[in-house]
Amino acid sequence: MIGSESVNQADLHAYVDGQLDPAQRLCVEAWLAEHPEEAASIHAYRLQNTRLHDIYDTVLDEAIPPELEAIVTGQTASRPGRAGIFHRSWMRLAASIVLLVTGGVGGWLLHGAPAPPTARLAASFADQAMGAHRVFVAEVKHPVEVPADQETHLVAWLSKRLGTKLRAPDLVSVGFDLIGGRLLAEGAQPAAQLMYEEADGRRITVYVRASGGASDTSFRFVSDQGVSAFYWVEQDFAYALVAPMERSQLMAIAQQAYSDLDQR
């Protein structure tokens, strides 16, 4: 509690910001009457607040951009980015090309747009995959729990924990060698991360977990602060391929991953 004898800096700011109760406010005002220098500061600080509102309050009057609203209402699972509709249709086209390339056309096209619950699940799934990517690719000493020279053990172990037979896609043809993997937790659910490395040291990850009954989806793309992911659900697994790359570059690798998984 402040008395008029001892008003400190924090009280003065609280006075500026209207965070004092009426009694405290009176104390500060009485004190300021005798301290003109501090009173001048208070005046200047109040003016700062007013000017901040003068400059930035116009933002409050702007309509919320639809892509921001869509994230909250869950109307779209992927972030459209600035390219908007063009980007989304490009993705559909790209997904169709993958289908033709891999020959997995049957049924997949029939799924059409996924139901909203599936979409929401997928969005948080990509979020988890990207989070795990950020955490572990930076690791120098322990990027993986089990290195790739024990691939059989790695795959058997992760398959056992995921409860479904896991396959590590072969990405050698696009320049990435498997360096290993680790077990992660997504909520209470086990998930696996496989890490691949390019000759120049660049790393990408494949994040996998049981699909939990979600219906198959086409490729979806999400990009967040320099890291991008393609993610999809196929049969028993939900996959996300995560890399610090642009869409087109990542697409080539996603195609390879999908095609390799599909052939086995």
Add this chain to the structure above:
Amino acid sequence: MDDIHRLIIDQVPHLRRYARALLRDADTADDLVQDCLSRAMGRLHLWTPGSNMRTWLFSILHNQHVNSARRLAHRPDQVDLSPDHATLQATQPEQSGRHEVRDLGRALEQLSEDQRQVVLLVGLEGLAYTEAAQVLDLPMGTVMSRLNRGRQRLREIMDQDDTPGLRRVK
């Protein structure tokens, strides 16, 4: 729309305002808000009903910003884009009120990021000091000293600017 989604949507204009003031670029700011909302939706189960949605969302925004700033730290060209340069050229000689307003925007840029965050959360967004401390994950004392130093510094810069002879040629 669910209540919880309504609560989030209600905060979007405020998140956008803070992000714009912090980053000084509308597109970069909306990108940050987009990251924040995506993250929030992904961890909606962590939000306690009845708790403060504003501080929860601002905390997420802050963390996303810290993470991206860290990643961009070695690419200063990406963070140093000041829209003021463009405004400066596009703006005609103006009345003094407008001039003061714009100078505060420029003065803000001269604060350390730490100080700018506190000054904006408190002075623009009207967060209680305890809320600002929560958002920035700092002790209350640190928030108060950053607020104090930030405001002092802003005042010094503005005073300098008002000194005849030192005023910039527009």
